[in-house]
Amino acid sequence: MPRLTLTRFALAAALSVLPALAVGQTAPAPAPVPAAGDWRTVAPENLLVIDTSKGRVLVEIEPLAAPNHVERVRTLADQGFYDGLTFHRVLTGFMAQTGDPLGTGAGGSELPDIAGEFSFRRGRDAGFAPVPNGGEGLVGFVRSIPVVTQPDAQMMVTADFKTPATGLFCGGVVGMARAGSPDSANSQFFLMMARNDVLNGNYTVFGRVLSGLEVVTSLKAGPESADGKVAENPDTMTRVRTAAATPAAERPSVRVLDPRSAAFQAHVAEVRADKGMAFSVCDVMPVAEVVAP
Numbered sequence: 001m002p003r004l005t006l007t008r009f010a011l012a013a014a015l016s017v018l019p020a021l022a023v024g025q026t027a028p029a030p031a032p033v034p035a036a037g038d039w040r041t042v043a044p045e046n047l048l049v050i051d052t053s054k055g056r057v058l059v060e061i062e063p064l065a066a067p068n069h070v071e072r073v074r075t076l077a078d079q080g081f082y083d084g085l086t087f088h089r090v091l092t093g094f095m096a097q098t099g100d101p102l103g104t105g106a107g108g109s110e111l112p113d114i115a116g117e118f119s120f121r122r123g124r125d126a127g128f129a130p131v132p133n134g135g136e137g138l139v140g141f142v143r144s145i146p147v148v149t150q151p152d153a154q155m156m157v158t159a160d161f162k163t164p165a166t167g168l169f170c171g172g173v174v175g176m177a178r179a180g181s182p183d184s185a186n187s188q189f190f191l192m193m194a195r196n197d198v199l200n201g202n203y204t205v206f207g208r209v210l211s212g213l214e215v216v217t218s219l220k221a222g223p224e225s226a227d228g229k230v231a232e233n234p235d236t237m238t239r240v241r242t243a244a245a246t247p248a249a250e251r252p253s254v255r256v257l258d259p260r261s262a263a264f265q266a267h268v269a270e271v272r273a274d275k276g277m278a279f280s281v282c283d284v285m286p287v288a289e290v291v292a293p
Contacts, residue, residue, distance in 0.1 A: 031266045038261035039289075040143075042254045044244035046070075048077060048207065049252060051239040052087075054219055057191070057212030058254055058290060059174050060144045064126060065167050066117040066206040069176050069185065073206065074242055076109055076187055082240035090221040090235075091228035094196065097177055098237055099188035105177075105229075108186030116182040117204045121162035124152060128165075129259035131268055134281035139168070141259040144208035144286045146170045148200075167205025169196045170282035172216075174207035191216045195282040210254050210288040250293055257287035 048059040063070045076082060082099060089097040089105055100107040122128060122142060128149065130140035137148045142165060149165035169175060169192055177188035182202075191209060193216060209216065219235045222228040243251050257264045264287060272279045 031270075032262040034257055034261060034263040038258050038263055039255045040258060042210070042243075042256060044246075044251065044253075045074065045242055047243035047252070047254060048073065049239075049241055049243055049246055050082075050212075050237055052215060052219070052237050053235045055212060055215040057215050058210050058252060058288075059191075059207045060210050060254070060256070060286075061174075061207040062143060062145050062205075064122070064142065065120050065145050065147075065165075066176070066204050068114050069117055069204050069206040072111065072114055072185075072187070073189065075111070077240045077242055078245040080241075081109060081187065082237050084236055084238065086230070086234040086236050087219050088230055088234055089190075089228040090219050090230055091224065092221045093194050094228070095175075095190040095192050096216055096219045097188060097190040097228075099177070101187075103234070105188070108188065111186065113181075113183060114176075114185045116178070116185065117206075118182070118201050119164050119166040121160060122147075122149060122165045123160075123162045124155065126165075127258070127260060128152075129264070131281045131284065133272070133279065134284070135168075139281045141281075141284075143259075144210065144256060145205060146173070146208075146281045146284075166201050168281065169199040169203070169205065171195060172209035172213050172285060173205055174209065175199065176204040176206060178203065193217050195280070208286060210256065210286055211290045213285075252293065253291045255289050255291075259286075263287075 042060050046061050048061050050057040061070045086103045087096045087098045088103045126142050128142055139148045146168040147165040150163040154163045155161045171192055171194045173192045175190055176185040177190055178185040220230055222230040268284055271283050275283050
């Protein structure tokens with residue numbers, strides 16, 4: 001039988017126990033229970049299954065944000081290129097980098113380098129969900145990707161009826177590594193452990209971890225003095241494929257709560273209340289359920 005795993009947290013409506021109320025105190029309104037239509041299932045070709053020496057990581061790759069980078073990672077993954085490659089550079093509290101066949105940070109595939117996709121054009125059909133007071137500018141989500149963008153009204157003065165959006169490097173975001181040239185990405189990528197604003201607009205965001213962020217944070221790290229280089233016994237990616245290229249009997253399926261839904265917005269409000277003035281869009285993780293074979 002499939003195993004259903006709530007990957008981030010149970011929603012407040014599930015298995016909650018309310019404290020006793022003081023005299024005259026009003027009970028808080030129950031959190032909205034997600035309706036069936038509030039969930040979307042990630043397309044198998046957009047679900048990257050990364051099995052590592054520490055466990056499984058599931059990443060939603062987002063063609064809207066970076067179509068060329070997504071196609072490159074899909075191609076290499078389904079060719080088996082990433083199988084056995086190491087996490088050669090891991091910095092605690094920052095990110096874990098992999099995808100280099102040399103294991104040094106200097107290697108790549110035989111395919112040509114890719115031009116940077118540091119921002120993208122979004123239309124009304126992108127399903128943008130704003131997160132008020134989540135950071136500077138208009139911030140929110142395009143599916144699983146945290147972004148900063150411009151208001152929909154700006155679309156009325158553009159030739160393509162779209163507006164720019166830039167992916168934000170929050171915890172769980174997956175970005176493409178590159179050399180000094182902005183157009184030098186090839187095969188290497190990195191998984192963020194925490195927010196880092198310095199990367200915003202300078203590196204390509206192409207996905208978000210939906211399950212297994214604890215695996216990422218458990219990877220063997222290198223010393224800061226060596227810029228995170230893991231010199232001995234690095235952890236590895238044992239097998240990487242899209243779910244579409246995974247045998248049906250072994251294929252995971254993931255559904256994600258729509259960030260425009262009332263249930264997700266209630267979760268945002270809960271996180272905002274907990275974080276107070278320090279709240280940002282990076283404090284809000286996708287709500288995902290994994291069905292594992």
